[in-house]
Amino acid sequence: MSQVASSGSASFFSGKPLRFIAAAILLVNGMFPALWILFTSLKTEAELTVKPITWFPHQPTIANYMQAFSDQPLHIFLFNSFMVALLSTCLTLLVSVLAAYALARLNLKYRGLILSLIIAVSTFPLVTLLVPLFEIMRALNLLNSWIALILPYTVLSLPVCTLMLVSFFEGIPRDLENAAMIDGCTRLGALFKVVVPLCAPGVFTAGILAFVNAWDEFLLALSFNSNPALRTLPVGIQLYQGEFAFPWPVISAALVVGIVPVAILIVIFQERVVSGLTAGGIKG
Numbered sequence: 001m002s003q004v005a006s007s008g009s010a011s012f013f014s015g016k017p018l019r020f021i022a023a024a025i026l027l028v029n030g031m032f033p034a035l036w037i038l039f040t041s042l043k044t045e046a047e048l049t050v051k052p053i054t055w056f057p058h059q060p061t062i063a064n065y066m067q068a069f070s071d072q073p074l075h076i077f078l079f080n081s082f083m084v085a086l087l088s089t090c091l092t093l094l095v096s097v098l099a100a101y102a103l104a105r106l107n108l109k110y111r112g113l114i115l116s117l118i119i120a121v122s123t124f125p126l127v128t129l130l131v132p133l134f135e136i137m138r139a140l141n142l143l144n145s146w147i148a149l150i151l152p153y154t155v156l157s158l159p160v161c162t163l164m165l166v167s168f169f170e171g172i173p174r175d176l177e178n179a180a181m182i183d184g185c186t187r188l189g190a191l192f193k194v195v196v197p198l199c200a201p202g203v204f205t206a207g208i209l210a211f212v213n214a215w216d217e218f219l220l221a222l223s224f225n226s227n228p229a230l231r232t233l234p235v236g237i238q239l240y241q242g243e244f245a246f247p248w249p250v251i252s253a254a255l256v257v258g259i260v261p262v263a264i265l266i267v268i269f270q271e272r273v274v275s276g277l278t279a280g281g282i283k284g
Helices: 002-014 016-041 063-071 074-105 111-122 126-139 147-170 174-182 187-198 200-216 219-224 233-240 248-268 270-283
Strands: none
Touching (some): 063 074, 063 248, 074 111, 074 147, 074 187, 074 200, 074 233, 074 248, 111 147, 126 219, 147 200, 174 187, 187 200, 200 248, 219 233
């Protein structure tokens, strides 16, 4: 009997029931907050405060979305966030591709130490870097500009993107680069014409991570930019709350508008991101 019970419990913990439960937990944990924000954005203020709580809006309305754009210049917040995230992502990919290629291909003497330092730097809490970064930007007269955010976002995303790309580059045979260089390519030409296209899933995954990190960042955007015309979306959303009022339906509508671009980006590049994460996990 004990053997039957142990075999039954083993089959439960290693079979489909446990996988189904784990998948359900991940789905609820990931989807419930987004769905709750969406439902809240479609409710009126009166329905939001009614008791007992209503899960679904009884009379859905898009007035909150219209108010979100009329109360604050939400389109400017979106544009600033998009440009800062896009430019920092491009710069991050350029630098991380070069750094990862050097670590994967060149016989660096202190390669292990460099990788350890990259990992160590990525663990620093952002709040500990706030004052030094602020002093640097003020000394360079870069405050109240996109560059004041683009450069720090690039530095903050570089460790993760570099480490991810190193594992991809190490999986590419050197013979392909050697053949390209024999045909007349320089080492940089072989990198961008042979290696990077073969590592496209990893590059897209690193780019998505860098873009999302820049899109969601709040602390640096709040500290480095006081110009209303340069506010990014996370900073702009907190302006909707008043001194004594919290218009949650309007705030939720602004949040939904901010989630949509990232969701569209992930849906478009879903296959490449999934394959990049899977390949990176297998190689790492």
